Every structure is written in C-alpha cells, then in structure tokens.
Amino acid sequence: MSNAARGRQDSAALFVLSAVCLALITIISVWKLKKFKYRLINEAGGAMFYGVFLGLAIRYLWMDREEHSENMGSICSCHGLNDTPHVIMVSISSHEHCYRLIEKKGQRCSHLPSPHTAMLDPQILFDLFLPPIIFFGAYTLNQRRFVENLGSIVTYAFLGTMISSLCIGALVYGFTRLMVLLRRAADGEFSLTDCLLFGAIMSATDPVSVLGLLSDLRVDSDLHTLLFGESVLNDAVAIVLTHAITSYDQMETGNVFQTPAFFRSVGFFVGVLIGSFLLGFIFTVITALFTKLTRLHESPLLETSIFFLLSWSSFLSAEACGLSGIVAVLFCGLSQAKYTNLNLSHEGSTRTKQLFEVLNFLGEIFIFGYMGYIWFTFRHHAFRALFISGAFLSIFISRACNIYPLSFLINLGRTKKISRNFQHFMVFAGLRGAVSFSLAVRDTSTEARRTILTTTLLLIGFTVWVLGAAADPLLGHLNLRLIPRGRTHHKAYGTDWTTDI
Template identity: 40%
Template sequence: MAGGSVERLVQIVSLSVLLQYAFAKPSLSTDIELDEKYWNTHRIDSLNILLYTFLLILTVVTIWIFKYRRARYLHETGLAVIYGLIVGAILRYSGDRTSVSHMVVVPKGDPTFSNPVPPDSLWLKYFHPNATQNRTYAYMFRGEIPESLENEIVQKATFDPEIFFNILLPPIIFSAGYSLKRKHFFKNLGAIFTFAFLGTTISTFVVGGLVYGFLWIIGSAYSFIDCLLFGALISATDPVTVLAIFSDLHVDVNLYALVFGESVLNDAVAIVLSGSIESYGSDSGGFETSAFFMAILNFLWTFSMSFLIGSTMGCITAMLTKFTRLKDFPLLESALFVLMSYSTFLMAEAADLTVATNKNKIRGVSENVSSLSSKGIVAVLFCGICQAHYTYNNLSAESRIATKSLFELLNFLSENFIFCYIGVSMFTFDHHKWDVGFISIAFVAIIVGRFMNIYPLSFLLNIGRRPKIPTNFMNMLFFSGAVKLFDHFCLLHSNINLVYIYGD
C-alpha cells in the first residue's frame, strides 16, 4: 500500500515537471543561458585569482633563490614588478577574445530620481525574445568608466580599489606597528615625528609648488589644489625594498629606526593631508584663509581621534588578555587578537571624524576628510604599536608565535601582491595618460622636495640632539625616501584608481 502511494506521488511530480517544461520552455532556455553566463563569470574570476596566485608562487621561489644565492644586485620586489609586466603584456596582447557585452542606458528625466550623483544600483528591465515575461536585473555602481575594455579577462584583472584599502592595506600597516623595535623607535621618536609630520608637509608644498609653477608656465589647466594633492600623495615614503635590504645588511639600529619610523608614519600623514586638501579646497581652485585653517584643524582632529581609537582598542585588548584566562585557550586568544585589531580599522573608517564645516567648501563627493582610508590607516598603525607594547606580553607563548607569524605572512603576501599588480596594471589599466614634460618636472620636484625635507630638518634636530644625525644617515634618509617616492609615482601613474578613487 505504501509502495503504491510512493509510485503515484512520483508520477504526479514527474507529470508536473513535464507540464512545466512544456509550457515554460522559453523561460527555461533563458535560465540556462543565465546559468552559463554566471558560470563563465565564475570561471574568469577563478582564472584571475589563479593568475595572481601563480605570480605570488613565482615571487616566493625567486625570493628563496635570491636568499640562497645571496644575490643583492636586484631585489625580489623588483622582479615581482617585472613578472607582473610580463603577465600584463600577455593578457593585453595574447589575442583572447572573451568579449564583454555593453548596453548604454540613457535616463529620460525620471522624476523619481533627482539626486545629482548616480544611483547606487540600476534595475534594468530586460526584454528577452524567448522569455515568457520581462525580467529585471540589478547592476551595482562601480564608478565612472571613460573607456570600456573589450576583453573580460583584462577587465577583471584590474580589481576593485576597495579590495586594496579594506583587505590588502590593513595587515601591511598593522604589521608595521606590531613588528616595531620599540626601544630604538621611541628613542628616536622626536626625529621620526619631525620628519613624518613637518617633513611630509614641507615636501607636499615644495612638490606641489614646483609642479604648479611648471604647469602655470606652459598654460596647463591644473589648479594649485590639484598640484598640492599630487604633492601630498607622492610625499609618502614606504621603503619596503630599502628596509628589506637594511635587514639583510644589519645596518645601524638608529638608522633603521629613523627610516622605518618615518615611513610608517608619513604614509598616514600624507593620506590625511591629501584628504584635507581634497575636501577643503575652494571651488575656485585656490586656498581661502578659512578653508586653509579648517584643513589644518581637521588634519589634527582626524589624526588625534584616529590615534585615540587605535590606542583605545589596543589597550582594551591588553586588558582582556591580562585579566581573563584566555591564555588557557590559545586559539580563542589569537582569534580575539586578530578580530580586535582588524575591527580598529573598520571602526575608524565607519566613524565620522570630520569637524563640521560649510558643505560648499567640499569639492569631493564625500564630506569626510579622508577619501583614502586615512582614518583607518592611522588607527590600525597605532593599534599595532599598542598591541606590541602591551598586549604581546600578556599573550600565551602559542599566541605570540601565531600572531607574529600570521601578520608577517599577511604582510608578505599583501606587499608582493601589490608589486605584482603594479606590473600587471601597466597593461590592463585602461586610462593611462603619458606626459613626458609632467613626468620630468615631477621627478625633479620629488628630489627637491625630499632634499628640503631631510637636510634642513636634520640640521635643526642636531642642534639639541644627542647623538647627532651624521651626514651619511642624512644621505641614506634622502636616497631611501627618494627611491620609494619614484615607486609611488609609478604606482600613482599606473593605477590612479588606487589612490584617487573619489577625485574629479
């Protein structure tokens, strides 16, 4: 009896499926085509991830060979860029014809949408000839696309800047603070703060002023604000390559502390400064007095509040690990440490730290000072310093090893991924604009700005400093920073989307 009921149920279900297929065959055909489209998109995404994974594998093997052979004539980060260039050229000119379909949608004065900026999502009513009914598809906002790539693989090889700022950047900055040699860092803290804060500001105005003067002579349309913004972005030094060589050569600890300390702090200073310039330049393109002082106020306010958020989260983690028995469970202890540290970045990004001001002064699309994750960078940097100074001593032996190893690994992979991506994006990024005159004057301005940063400030510091900064230290500070400024210029030029995603 039960068997007969099951058979009848199976027959009924089979009949209903057949009837549904018979009366809705066009719709089913559309679903199959959509599934194929989803699968093809998934395949392309997997191919691009695989591509960068193989690039990282090749970079790791290269680093091992260089360390094994003790080769110092070319650093592994340079080869990572070269590998990326080769792969980018192959992607660009390999002849792959995986096309990307486009449909130009022109709004016709929809009264329901009057916002001056584009909508967050677009609902497209698509009329498929084989479908039994019209369907609506959602498309998310990605940003302005002056030109569209016709190759889907090349298009997807250029990743979303949010991946850079929210995934790749936080572990690099946190690792810089967490791996800090605290004794020598705090011993040279005055000089480090001078170079990072005052020196970066000097470099910003020197570079911006020289570039603006040159562009004014040739009659360019760039404003003083644009040139200052370029000066702020290009004045950040991140001497990854130089510090790696310093570690191999075992240079003087004070020199290492000065170069390292300046690099990890002036990244945040330059980005906060660029956000202030971007947000509070007047509509005419110059600085008004009130806007200038408001920019300084917001710079100090944002930096101070970001420092407070990072330090507070670091101290909270230290107290949790000190006054609880978390060390009895190393896995939970390490997990809490990582989550608290990363939440610092997100907390600072979610917080509105901008001093209220006249909205008409704001040139960007955001009212926040930072369009470039500056608050999160400052917060996670000082969180890392506090975690190293306080929390690390409260962790169990297993958690100390685990957290150190984890962030060293994330830092290594993120940095090398970025170097590989710089090379790939030289061919896959579609908005290059080469200007030999601008590039030449930019190089000269970078050198002059770096010179005006290091040597005058070193002379002033030596008046009351013991021990004094020797001339060879000054030269090394100058050259190590100038070399990485050129790298920043190449990154800025090869993928401006990474550093100016909200620009005009």
C-alpha cells in the same frame, strides 16, 4: 546558474588563479636570487615586475580580443526580431561593463565577459592587505630604539612630510604653468589643489619597500630605526593631509583661495589625525584588558584570533566613522606592542607575530603585483612628459629639503649625531609604494587626476627598481652596511636589529 553568471565566475576564478601563480613565481624567484646573494631586487620589485608581464599578457591577448568583438557588433545566434534585450551594468574596479542578455521564448543567451573584466577592486585589495602591512610594521618596531630616536622620527615624519608635500606641490605646479605656456595643457587643467594633492601623495615613503630593502642589507641599527620609523609614521601624515586637501577642494568654488575653507580643512586634518589615534588606542585598551582579565592565554589559538580580529577592527571602525583606518591601525600596532604583547602567552605572542608576518609578506606581493598589473590594464593613462619630468625632479629636491635642514636642527639636540653619510642614504632611500598608489587610484575622474595616477605608478616603479637596486652599492660606498665590532646581528620577523654582546 546562467551562462553569464558562470562566465563571470570563471573569469574571477581565472583572475585569482593568475594572482596566486604570480605570488608563487615571485616567491620562488626571490628565494633563488637570495641563494645566490643577489640583492638588486626584493619581493616588492619582483612582484611588480611579474605584475607588469601579467598585465601585458591580459592587455594584448584578452582586451584586444574583446575590443575586436565589440567592434563586430553584438551578435547572438539566438537573436531574433522579437527578442527583448536587457542591459545590465556591472561596476568592477571603477569601470562599467555591459552585458546584453536576450530572452527568447524562455531561452536566454548571453555575451560572456572576457577574463579581464573580472578585475579586483583596488579598495578591496587595500582593505584586505594594507592593514596587516601597516600593523606589522608598527608592531615589530624595536621599541627601545624607537623611543630613543622618537624625537628625530617624529620630526622627520610630521614636519618633514609637510616640507616634502609643499616642495613637490610647488615644483610640479611650476611645471604645469610651463606646460600651459608651451601649449601642452589647457589653462586651468591642473589647479594648485591638484598639485598639492600630488605632493601629499608622493610625500609618503613606503614602509613595505623600506623594510624589504633594509631587511636584506646589513645597515646600522640607528639608520634602520630612523628610516623605518619615519616611513611608518609619515604614512599617517600623508593620508590625513590628502584627506584635508580633498576636503578643501570640495569646499572651494573656482580657483580663488578661500580662508574659511582653508581653516575647515586644517580642522579636518587635526580632527581626523587625533580621532584616528584615539580610536586605535581604544582598541588597544580593549585587547589589553581582554587578554589580562581572562584566561585566554590557556588557548593560544583563540588568543591569537582575538588579538588579530580586534586589531583589524581598529581599521574597519575608523573607515566606518569617516576617519583614517591606516592611522588607526598604525597607532594600534605601536600601542599593542607596548601594552598588549606583555599579556600574551609565549606561544600566542609567537603565533601573532608569525601571522602578521605572513600577511605582510603576501600583502606586499599582491599589492605590488597589482601595481604592475594595472600599468597595461588601465585604459585611461595620461602621459604628460613635462609633468612626469617635474615630478621626478621634485621628489629628489623635496627629499633633500626635508632631510638635510631637519638633520641639522635635530643634531643640535642629539648626543649621537646623525652623520652626513646617514643623511645621504636617507635622501636616497625615500622609496614610494602601496600607500601612494592607494591614494592616487581613489579618484581618476579628471585628466589631471589620471595624470597623477600614471605619474605615481612610474615613480613607484623607478624608486623600487632603480633606487632599490642601487642601495646595496651605495651602502658599501658610504660604509654603512657593516655592523660595529662587539655586536651580533639578528634577523627575525622580517626585521633586523643588533644587540650588544
């Protein structure tokens, strides 16, 4: 193995070791905090906090050292006048790193990459950990309460996400026009499409953050179902809406609104949504028939393995077909819980839930840790104060425009009304997380898109750390934490629910 290849392998191993150490420190820290009944930070916030420190260390200990060595020039001890340099471009995490290999009479020496160059591609991280997270959230939903509140959840998730997306897009577009007037941005740098894309990205409330928040706090079961159900389903709408806006941006020419491109993007939105739902359901049917028509329940290990692989295949197949893998695995989780779970043996069902619980827990730590890590290791952040201020203001206004009017309409048809205190906490609990980050990090080719990524990271940190920490006092103030008398409280697989005694 050459020195360059060995150096890259050592760097990758060091990066993975750092990620594992980060996860261990996060788990131990959160465990100790929970022993002292400290509820101001959960696993997501802790992982992001330690990720920031890891990124800070790499940025100022390794990246600055590499930049210094690059400024000193490419000097190699075995470099001679007759040497022939060969330049290899290696693309890692959407960045190209150059390694110069110099051959001299059968001898090869290399400029070894510094440890920070072995960064993990975010897409690999999302493909590994996002599907189990989304599947676990859908699979562990309380089916009875979910069905009882289905109309309200769907209204918040679909219509509410549309309202939030348009509100955020319109507000930040107004702030970008103000930036142009104040000469803080070039005219046309932020198009209306960019602002609507940011609105779609930030309209996705994160099920991981919401689940981590609610699982540690004793909240009313209906509030738990409404918040968690909405956060699970609105991811699907936000993802498909983002794809539709991106497709419209690719079809239009200039900043002129084009009706054909608009209707094609709407058709793309509907087609991807329906196609992803159908593909997720197809894998549910395959799994259900396979577990019902075979004697697979005699071997719980094989039963769990088949269930896990077929469920994950719904995500991979959707991505391969140009559909939304998150939407497919989301609907697969919902339908697997209703149909396939009945065919599993008791041991197989328990193992399956525990497997996805572990993957969900570790995925939460690694993804939020990576979000903190990228704060200092991403070299091209774009900080626009007016845009960031407008974005912070817009998420609260859009959430209020979503929850309060829709709650009024929903209450017209509900027997058990959504109280005003419920609505206040739902506005407050719109936490952002992994899905918003995964959508923002896909394209950083322009200054506007880099500004969107930077602002998204700041908003995620704010909602997870600040709003997450303030949730417990707010629940006490609104009198929503205590469970009514005559009920008992349960906690299993990371979720809470109540049952009548």
